[in-house]
Amino acid sequence: MANRLDAIVFGATGYTGKHVAAEVIRHAQKRPGFTWGVAGRSEDKLKKVIQDLEKKTEQDLSNVKVIVADIVDEKSLVEMAKQAKLIINAVGPYRFYGEPIVKACIEAGAHQVDISGEPQYMERMQLEYGEKAKEKGVYIVSACGFDSIPAEMGTVFVEDKFDGTVNSVETYLESWTDAPLTGPALNFGTWESAVYGLAHADELKSLRKQLYPVRTPKFEPRLEKRSVVHKSDVIEGKWCVPFPGSDRSVVMRSQRYFYDNDKKRPVQMEAYLVVGSLFSVVILGICAGIFALLAKFKPGRSLLLKYPGLFSLGYFSKDGPKEEELPLTNFAITLYAKGWSADKKLAEPTDQHTEPPNKTLVAKVQGKDPGYGATSMMLVTAGLTILDEKDKLPETGGVLPPGAVFAKTSLIQKLNENGVTFEVLNIKTEDNKEA
Incomplete structure (x- = not known):
């Protein structure tokens, strides 16, 4: 993962995604050398989000990578995931849009966090992809926002x-x-x-x-x-x-x-x-x-x-x-x-x-x-904890709830x-x- 971006916010043009991207900026200021990108269907909309965030935060975001990836295009999702250590997924409802990202992240060897509060989705992902994620050494962790x-x-x-x-x-x-x-x-x-x-x-x-x-x-x-x-x-x-x-x-x-x-x-x-x-x-x-x-x-x-x-x-x-x-x-x-x-x-x-x-x-x-400020902070902080404290995480990976993953971390x-x-x-x- 040496040449990958540290994180990509998928769905950065959505209401929640914009807040998540702003939170990534706040964390990036405290992490020298941190690299990240935004991803979604429309390159123009993604660039507009970056422009708006530049004005709002008064930060130079010219190095933020813009990646076009569509939830209905499996190849584009895999190519996106190959470019990151961590995918922060802000595209819901996850019942409809979450599984393709999980599959792409496991195939590409990228960790994924999201804010799903949908038990059926989370438990089905654990059932169907838990062993595959473990074999690949990646963590797929839902419910990383206010839920739960x-x-x-x-x-x-x-x-x-x-x-x-x-x-x-x-x-x-x-x-x-x-x-x-x-x-x-x-x-x-x-x-x-x-x-x-x-x-x-x-x-x-x-x-x-x-x-x-x-x-x-x-x-x-x-x-x-x-x-x-x-x-x-x-x-x-x-x-x-x-x-x-x-x-x-x-x-x-x-x-x-x-x-x-x-x-x-x-x-x-x-x-x-x-x-x-x-x-x-x-x-x-x-x-x-x-x-x-x-x-x-x-x-x-x-x-x-x-x-x-x-x-x-x-x-x-x-x-x-x-x-x-x-x-x-x-x-x-x-x-x-x-x-x-x-x-x-x-x-x-x-x-x-x-x-x-x-x-x-x-x-x-x-x-x-x-709904948004605390949720975005919790989501981004959880994702970065996976990157920072791998030695404190359980096993070698898997589709797991937050408590199981982060119990021994900071x-x-x-x-x-x-x-x-x-x-x-x-x-x-x-x-x-x-x-």
Whole structure:
């Protein structure tokens, strides 16, 4: 890979891709000799993106390579991948456009990171290309954005700080704005992924049987799901509902990896969304019911995709958010972990505990602009960590979730330094004293 570019942003002309390219520029300033390029279907549009970024960042980008590659032209994708150590893929929905890039990267020997939050896509890629990627020595890592770095690396962080054995983690996602938004919060691509993800959710059961033909043993005590609508003392008695995103599926894939490869007791996990008021719960429930019903049928999906603003109450739009309003949005994920203190450690990590958990830990991961600013930073930082810390990565490669890949790296430290912070709020032992 000596003569290759360090990284190529594929899909740099898209809404998310432009933010990713801007983030690469920020990192490149701190990395002497760093080389990179942008790729997509239109050379003119790519050059326009570079020109706009030059004005915005006041940087000389004349050395940034422009590469024409089309998702429907397999040869062009392979030629693109041959020119890079790392492909940062910003072209979604990945259900439709992700696989050709994965194939090209494996053939060309390039690593790939993306921001997919689509469990069916991610698990199918692991099933069909995991061994091929391992043989080629490349890492294909999805879910490297807001879906699902905070939950994934938050769970890794919790285990690292727990000083004992973690039995379960519950996550509570909150989002708020510093001022009322005058436009949508997210662009159409995320909405489209959600529509098709729900439409094909039934695929997951069959996929998982193939991916994991032998089930993980059940460890006690089992983490029971909370009621569909509930208040949680972890986040000051606010109303919560199950979180429909990919966080749980991604975290559980990493936990299965740790069990299979390290013989480590897997952490049980459930994810929840903090809604705030009971009125908001009712409105969310109505919207979710309509969304779920329409997504199951082709005519319904057509309506959802034609009128995203209507069916999301203005939260999504084909026009995308206003750039000046992106920094107004904040997010926080509170993680509540239960388990056993270090003095209760068993002889073998796969043994069963015979007494109830005696320790809890509460941690928080938070930042700003989850959809684009934080997501782009997490994506680029994750990709560069693959290049920088190969000796800390597992095995020789593979199609793996972020937690499995980055658990032993300095990714959490890098995220802390770049605006997504990880902190322990409290640790308590059985006698209710702070540890």
